[in-house]
Amino acid sequence: MQRHHKQSWPRLLDSSKETACHFCDTLFEVELIKEGEEAVCQTCGQKLYRNRPQSLQHAISFALTGILLFSLLLFFPFMRLDAQGIIIEMPVVQAVKHMFDTGGWFIALSVALFAILLPLFQLVVILYICVPLFYGKTLPYVVQITRTLQTLQPWIMIEVFFLATVVSLIKLVKLADVELLCGFWSLIAIMICIAGAFAAIDRLELWDRIEVALQKRNES
Amino acid sequence: MSGLLPSAKEQNKAACHICGRAQDAQNERCERCHTPLHVRKHDSIQRCLAFCVASVLAYIPANIWPIMIVHEFGSAEPTTIFGGVIQFWESKVYSVSIIIFTASVLIPGLKLASLCWLCAVSKGWMKTEGQFATKIYWVTELVGRWSMLDVFVVAILVGLIQVGNIMSITAGPAVIAFALMVIFTMIAAHSFDPRGIWDHIRQNEKQPRPH
Numbered sequence: 001m002q003r004h005h006k007q008s009w010p011r012l013l014d015s016s017k018e019t020a021c022h023f024c025d026t027l028f029e030v031e032l033i034k035e036g037e038e039a040v041c042q043t044c045g046q047k048l049y050r051n052r053p054q055s056l057q058h059a060i061s062f063a064l065t066g067i068l069l070f071s072l073l074l075f076f077p078f079m080r081l082d083a084q085g086i087i088i089e090m091p092v093v094q095a096v097k098h099m100f101d102t103g104g105w106f107i108a109l110s111v112a113l114f115a116i117l118l119p120l121f122q123l124v125v126i127l128y129i130c131v132p133l134f135y136g137k138t139l140p141y142v143v144q145i146t147r148t149l150q151t152l153q154p155w156i157m158i159e160v161f162f163l164a165t166v167v168s169l170i171k172l173v174k175l176a177d178v179e180l181l182c183g184f185w186s187l188i189a190i191m192i193c194i195a196g197a198f199a200a201i202d203r204l205e206l207w208d209r210i211e212v213a214l215q216k217r218n219e220s
Numbered sequence: 221m222s223g224l225l226p227s228a229k230e231q232n233k234a235a236c237h238i239c240g241r242a243q244d245a246q247n248e249r250c251e252r253c254h255t256p257l258h259v260r261k262h263d264s265i266q267r268c269l270a271f272c273v274a275s276v277l278a279y280i281p282a283n284i285w286p287i288m289i290v291h292e293f294g295s296a297e298p299t300t301i302f303g304g305v306i307q308f309w310e311s312k313v314y315s316v317s318i319i320i321f322t323a324s325v326l327i328p329g330l331k332l333a334s335l336c337w338l339c340a341v342s343k344g345w346m347k348t349e350g351q352f353a354t355k356i357y358w359v360t361e362l363v364g365r366w367s368m369l370d371v372f373v374v375a376i377l378v379g380l381i382q383v384g385n386i387m388s389i390t391a392g393p394a395v396i397a398f399a400l401m402v403i404f405t406m407i408a409a410h411s412f413d414p415r416g417i418w419d420h421i422r423q424n425e426k427q428p429r430p431h
Contacts, residue, residue: 018242020228020235023354024418027228044354095379107375164372207239
């Protein structure tokens with residue numbers, strides 16, 4: 001086990017260092033780049049990989065913050081509606097249940113899945129992967145879980161959900177007095193945390209680190 | 221264009237689509253993350269076009285059926301997607317009107333058009349700059365999710381508004397059709413393999429067409 005270069009992330013020396021561009025399949029040797037730099041494909045101009053500074057620390061802190069904020073989003077009221085004296089105030093969990101009762105299972109499920117469960121699951125999974133990696137270790141099933149994380153990533157729609165709340169707010173303002181409560185503000189912060197956690201670490205770096213940690217476990 | 225760098229396929233290698241490791245194309249699974257390894261996505265053009273057709277089929281009822289029904293003072297008023305856009309436009313909330321129009325009409329339409337065009341480019345029926353086509357694919361994959369906007373708006377309104385017997389909102393059948401349409405276009409974009417475009421360019425470079 002050798003660390004190759006101080007500026008770059010740890011890699012195994014005796015395994016393939018080649019990757020191919022996701023878009024045009026051009027074969028490249030993964031070169032060590034400095035923190036903050038990124039490699040771009042010469043053929044199609046798309047990003048190949050980048051070296052994020054303090055990647056694991058950033059991923060962990062964003063994910064942890066996001067999870068804490070999620071508890072605010074789920075259990076504290078989202079907004080207060082005052083329509084001629086009738087006050088509605090409910091947390092997201094209750095709103096989803098109400099969607100289920102009146103709007104049908106389909107939209108309740110799509111909101112619950114795309115806007116709440118998947119994002120929350122992804123944050124928990126990032127912690128599960130990155131916290132042990134920070135100490136050069138891995139937890140069981142890390143390979144399968146990391147694969148699932150990457151496969152499900154396109155289906156996170158929390159930022160779309162946020163825009164939807166803004167659009168419905170504009171609709172609601174005509175009907176009632178609207179006051180934004182803590183759930184709404186935590187949604188904005190969660191959105192930033194999720195974007196930050198995913199941008200914090202490159203997939204090549206993540207897999208190289210997992211490979212190194214797994215080999216260390218097998219050796220001992 | 222001359223002197224393109226060789227592709228992994230030409231060197232009998234394949235890069236894992238999950239972890240990025242390039243390895244022997246004979247491997248059935250990636251040596252690092254055990255994901256099934258493919259040199260190219262299977263039947264990418266057929267699958268992409270099939271899901272495009274499915275999403276067009278879902279898009280028709282999504283626009284004809286009402287997306288939500290507003291019950292007010294004992295009367296029920298159904299609105300369609302396009303009806304909602306017009307309603308916002310008439311009440312002079314232009315920004316929201318444009319956002320909804322973009323998310324639920326413009327993006328799906330452009331996305332389907334660009335996927336069909338990319339399939340044609342990949343087959344070699346149409347000519348274009350490879351970098352441009354790659355950029356188009358990248359944008360297509362990125363914006364797809366935003367079409368779910370209308371589904372979420374209806375869900376939020378249904379979830380929030382329940383003002384006793386005075387007013388309530390229920391979801392119309394178009395919501396399901398519309399959500400399916402968005403999911404189908406997302407799968408269509410995911411099935412398409414942009415490397416096919418570059419395979420074609422590389423092939424042309426090697427053997428110039430006889431005239």
